[in-house]
Amino acid sequence: MPAPTERIACIDVGTNTALLLVADLEPATGRIVTVDHRQTIVRLGQKVDEHRMIHPEALERLKACMTEYRKLCSELEVRRIIAAGTSALRDAANRDEIIGAVKGATGIEIRCISGDEEAVLTFFGAVAGLPEVPEPFTVIDIGGGSTEIIMGTVEQVASAVSMNIGSVRMTERFCTSIPPSAEEFEAAKKEIDRNLARSLPPFFAGRQQVFGVAGTLTTIAQVCMGDRHFDVAKVQGYQLEYSAVHQLLERLRAMTLDEIAALGIPEGRADVFTMGTLILRQFMRMLGVGTVTVSIQGLRYGMAQQELQRLRNRS
CATH class of the missing domain: 3.30.420.40 (ATPase, nucleotide binding domain)
Incomplete structure (x- = not known):
């Protein structure tokens, strides 16, 4: 039963x-x-x-x-x-x-x-319930403290890495003001590039289909759509192009905190939004990714998927 x-x-x-x-x-x-x-x-x-x-x-x-x-x-x-x-x-x-x-x-x-566990749960959560996911695929999760990149199929993970570069960590470490100075921006970019250069080689095989999860990605999608308010239905599955991310970053790096907030960025995210966007831009540039498919899912859905599997095994 x-x-x-x-x-x-x-x-x-x-x-x-x-x-x-x-x-x-x-x-x-x-x-x-x-x-x-x-x-x-x-x-x-x-x-x-x-x-x-x-x-x-x-x-x-x-x-x-x-x-x-x-x-x-x-x-x-x-x-x-x-x-x-x-x-x-x-x-x-x-x-x-x-x-x-x-x-x-x-x-x-x-x-x-x-x-490692965060990366695996995020990977399976990002595509939970999605039909016909092209394989292999890659998932990027830009968090506040770390960034996870995971590649594989709906059945198993092939490669995964967790790097200590996140929107909050990079902002606190490199930015004494908003906008950051040119020197601060370049120092943050150099640190992000150093981590990516060391971690990206295994993921070139999965760069044709990349999903992006978590608040940085969903907020970038919202802003690139020109919306001041978050709409789950519009953000889920949105195709975020490299050119749009690059143009947004070029605007952000010269904007004050109030100007960033005026884009519709909530308090508590506006001050770290530039660094989060920089991480995504560098990831797409260095891996040669033209488009990222945005998913509102992620770790929470991976946890739910794991629990669902436990219930199915028990029955």
Whole structure:
């Protein structure tokens, strides 16, 4: 007898944002049905690159966010909450204290996952439920603290790398002002290029079909479409061309924080948006990628896919 539908919540606790997916898992059909999804900018990685510690203010923002997510999960009758922490928690010497504080305040236990596990879950999550995905394909996830690049098929990962270049990390490390000086911009570009040059060779085989996930990619798509407000239906599957990314970056590198925010970039993302766009531009340039297909999915959907498989195996 097939297992019944189960409603779960998957939370991705990143360096800049905490993302919630509430979904119904259907083991009989293998479907993940989205019920709700939320995004909250908590900037958990505030100064983590410099101090290797989660700041007390960042912890309070995270607890407030998790409290809100817990309340929503109760309202939606979620049976199980799964939470994963990524780059900021990996880097923080006080991560066990943070995890304990969040569990004590909300009952939600965050599991700190490795960069390799994050990459694999993101890879399968990016294309979960999509029909006829060309193979091999590559997924890029530009986060606040790290960037993951993964290549393979819907059955298995062939190559994966997690690099310590992210929008928050690069901004905190190189930018003393917005816009950054020409020297700061070039220093950040050099560091990004150094990481990419070392990591990209295995991925040339999968550059014909590239998917981009996470907030940097979806926000770039929104801006390139000329929209001031995020529209999931328009962003999902959007074809982001290299020329559009390049033109956007050339504008951003001369814009003030207020000018960037006026594009429709939310508070908490506007100050790191230029560096996130720089990472994407350099990735596309160095790998020779003409177009990236934007996916609103990613780590959360990979977590849901993993849980769905567990339920199917149990039945």
